Amino acid sequence: MQNVTLKVEGMSCNHCVKAVEGALEEIGAAGKVNLAEKTVQVEYDESKLSLDSIKEAIEEQGYDIA
Numbered sequence: 479m480q481n482v483t484l485k486v487e488g489m490s491c492n493h494c495v496k497a498v499e500g501a502l503e504e505i506g507a508a509g510k511v512n513l514a515e516k517t518v519q520v521e522y523d524e525s526k527l528s529l530d531s532i533k534e535a536i537e538e539q540g541y542d543i544a
């Protein structure tokens with residue numbers, strides 16, 4: 479398992495938290511948003527997912543990776 483913390487811009491409310499965490503769950507990663515710090519801690523299986531695909535899933539929801 480790989481564990482990475484990404485800085486994500488544009489998250490402002492609980493809806494954003496759900497959108498980001500839901501998108502990660504959909505591709506098989508586990509995300510935990512820290513709204514105050516504007517970060518997402520992502521745990522994923524590096525044999526199944528790349529960091530790029532994780533970033534893409536977040537960006538597809540309309541947020542920018544800092």
Ligand SMILES: [Cu+2]
Pocket residue numbers: 489490491492493494495
């Ligand atoms: Cu929001």
